[in-house]
Amino acid sequence: MCGIVGFTGRRQACPILLDGLEHLEYRGYDSAGIAISDGNKDHPLHIRRVKGRLRALREMTHDGQTEQGSSGIGHTRWATHGEPTVENAHPHVSGEGRVAVVHNGIIENYQDLRVTLEKRGYVFQSQTDTETVAHLLDYYYKGDAVDAIMRTVMHLRGSFALGILFQDRPGEVWGVRRDSPLIAATSDDGAFIASDVPAILPYTRNVCYLNNMEIVHLTEDGAEFFNMDGEHIDKDFQQVQWDVEAAEKGGYAHFMLKEIHEQPKAMQDTIHPHIRDGRIVLDELGMSDEEIRAVRRIQMVACGSAWHVCMTARYVMEQMAGLPVDVDLASEFRYRNPVLEEGTLLMVVSQSGETADSLAALRYGKDHGMRTLAIVNVMGSSIAREADRVFYTSAGPEIAVATTKAYSTQLAACYMLAMHFAIVRGTMSEEDYSRHVTALLALPHQIEQLLGCENRMQWLAGKYANSRDAFFIGRGLDYASVLEGALKLKEISYIHAEAYAAGELKHGTISLIEKGSMVLAVATQKELLEKEVSNIVEVKSRGATMLGLTMEGNYAMEDQVDFTIYVPRTEDCFYPSLVVIPLQLLAYYVSLARGIDVDKPRNLAKSVTVE
Numbered sequence: 181m182c183g184i185v186g187f188t189g190r191r192q193a194c195p196i197l198l199d200g201l202e203h204l205e206y207r208g209y210d211s212a213g214i215a216i217s218d219g220n221k222d223h224p225l226h227i228r229r230v231k232g233r234l235r236a237l238r239e240m241t242h243d244g245q246t247e248q249g250s251s252g253i254g255h256t257r258w259a260t261h262g263e264p265t266v267e268n269a270h271p272h273v274s275g276e277g278r279v280a281v282v283h284n285g286i287i288e289n290y291q292d293l294r295v296t297l298e299k300r301g302y303v304f305q306s307q308t309d310t311e312t313v314a315h316l317l318d319y320y321y322k323g324d325a326v327d328a329i330m331r332t333v334m335h336l337r338g339s340f341a342l343g344i345l346f347q348d349r350p351g352e353v354w355g356v357r358r359d360s361p362l363i364a365a366t367s368d369d370g371a372f373i374a375s376d377v378p379a380i381l382p383y384t385r386n387v388c389y390l391n392n393m394e395i396v397h398l399t400e401d402g403a404e405f406f407n408m409d410g411e412h413i414d415k416d417f418q419q420v421q422w423d424v425e426a427a428e429k430g431g432y433a434h435f436m437l438k439e440i441h442e443q444p445k446a447m448q449d450t451i452h453p454h455i456r457d458g459r460i461v462l463d464e465l466g467m468s469d470e471e472i473r474a475v476r477r478i479q480m481v482a483c484g485s486a487w488h489v490c491m492t493a494r495y496v497m498e499q500m501a502g503l504p505v506d507v508d509l510a511s512e513f514r515y516r517n518p519v520l521e522e523g524t525l526l527m528v529v530s531q532s533g534e535t536a537d538s539l540a541a542l543r544y545g546k547d548h549g550m551r552t553l554a555i556v557n558v559m560g561s562s563i564a565r566e567a568d569r570v571f572y573t574s575a576g577p578e579i580a581v582a583t584t585k586a587y588s589t590q591l592a593a594c595y596m597l598a599m600h601f602a603i604v605r606g607t608m609s610e611e612d613y614s615r616h617v618t619a620l621l622a623l624p625h626q627i628e629q630l631l632g633c634e635n636r637m638q639w640l641a642g643k644y645a646n647s648r649d650a651f652f653i654g655r656g657l658d659y660a661s662v663l664e665g666a667l668k669l670k671e672i673s674y675i676h677a678e679a680y681a682a683g684e685l686k687h688g689t690i691s692l693i694e695k696g697s698m699v700l701a702v703a704t705q706k707e708l709l710e711k712e713v714s715n716i717v718e719v720k721s722r723g724a725t726m727l728g729l730t731m732e733g734n735y736a737m738e739d740q741v742d743f744t745i746y747v748p749r750t751e752d753c754f755y756p757s758l759v760v761i762p763l764q765l766l767a768y769y770v771s772l773a774r775g776i777d778v779d780k781p782r783n784l785a786k787s788v789t790v791e
């Protein structure tokens with residue numbers, strides 16, 4: 181949801197800002213802009229803004245060569261308030277260019293603020309919520325930047341990460357955050373702020389995560405921090421471990437394809453550190469056996485694909501650990517006044533660790549006395565910092581909007597938690613446990629094998645690329661998998677795709693099926709195979725073109741469907757990790773065949789830090 185970046189130092193700022201924004205474009209790509217100070221406090225800030233992708237800003241500035249100056253801020257936008265136009269693009273300025281602001285988040289009370297500011301004589305140039313921040317800063321700025329920022333943010337409701345330039349303070353960049361991510365970083369050449377680590381990785385690994393309501397002040401000598409009392413605070417810097425290559429395409433046409441292919445390694449990196457002598461070891465989680473035995477119920481919350489992971493985890497956790505599991509969309513959970521029993525463990529699943537609704541659900545749970553456990557991919561993210569317990573997935577940076585490797589590693593984390601809970605609670609035999617550990621360890625290799633179906637999926641994608649609708653059906657765990665398959669297809673191909681529990685079809689949906697309808701059935705659950713075959717027959721006899729996804733050995737499927745894809749055999753509860761691979765590849769190649777920008781589908785952003 182918007183990317184912001186800022187730099188000041190001993191180099192030209194504009195090319196650094198453009199590079200940083202390129203690494204943040206996954207957060208939004210409706211418009212882009214920069215503000216540069218040329219070092220003279222009597223000169224106005226240089227503002228350049230374009231509608232659309234960053235490349236237009238590159239062209240406008242000749243790759244950053246036209247704007248001279250060693251400090252600046254930049255923005256890539258995912259539109260919330262106001263259409264994607266140049267007027268609504270950031271930076272927004274006030275006081276005839278005395279202050280420039282870039283913003284990620286939503287100012288909820290912007291309409292009230294706008295009325296007040298208009299009464300004070302400010303004239304608005306855009307429909308954005310952000311412009312109110314620029315005017316407020318101008319109103320409060322009397323030469324003391326910390327004071328102006330403190331006064332301004334006290335009036336803001338909602339979420340924000342802000343990058344700020346003052347015309348009369350050349351060589352300085354300011355930042356502040358609440359509920360939207362912001363990092364500061366330093367190098368020999370200067371100092372940075374950014375929404376996410378990839379933006380600064382080509383320059384430095386020395387990173388500091390700002391907490392809510394902390395202010396950062398950058399100069400060419402480094403970064404200093406203030407709290408909301410205007411006092412200096414000390415903050416720790418960390419060395420980012422992963423390489424810049426990890427956040428680049430590495431020869432693949434798209435990040436999504438690269439990330440699909442990274443899944444064997446991501447799974448290996450997530451699973452292997454937790455297996456010692458054939459047992460799952462979750463020491464880093466810090467949950468004692470007593471704490472695990474005291475859990476009476478699990479409440480899972482997440483959004484999008486991470487919610488699908490929870491849907492899978494519910495089946496697995498209930499079956500293995502015998503615990504009742506409720507699953508809610510985070511956006512629903514936080515507003516439905518859920519009844520939370522004592523002994524409930526709230527589990528939040530999130531790749532970014534910054535998803536606004538998931539973070540709010542976590543806080544709701546904590547406020548209501550629940551113990552919390554988060555499965556998160558991004559170290560130091562808000563959810564990771566605020567949860568009582570954290571299970572880090574090791575997917576590495578995920579850039580494509582459509583999640584692939586993060587989803588897979590979240591599944592792996594849930595399997596391990598379920599097995600660990602089961603053995604601690606005594607609901608799983610030692611024999612079953614060992615069999616499942618062996619099967620878990622085999623998953624990375626099986627995924628590698630499955631990636632061999634890429635050509636076949638590409639061929640199938642060609643056949644289905646012109647479909648108007650697609651229906652995905654499955655029962656039990658396969659239902660959870662088809663939810664993900666349908667989302668993957670619709671979000672990057674724009675084909676209308678829906679997932680149904682196969683047993684539900686005859687309660688309404690089957691009326692949509694007509695000759696040529698594309699239906700994809702996933703059937704991997706032994707106990708449910710016969711029932712699902714009946715559902716397949718019902719659909720097929722109404723003229724649907726059927727695609728079947730099942731496990732090796734279930735060759736009877738070929739009699740019922742037009743095309744069959746096989747996945748290697750595993751334990752029933754681990755099939756979601758295998759069936760998702762062909763589903764991801766299908767979505768990728770359909771998107772490609774339809775000429776869509778796979779990594780940046782319309783209207784979406786990678787990290788949804790607004791409600």
Ligand code: M6R
Pocket residue numbers: 483484485486529530531532533534535538581582583667668671786787788
């Ligand atoms: O960062 P999170 O895991 O919290 O993100 C949740 C969803 O926004 C995310 O999974 C989204 O649905 C993806 N676009 C799916 O591919």
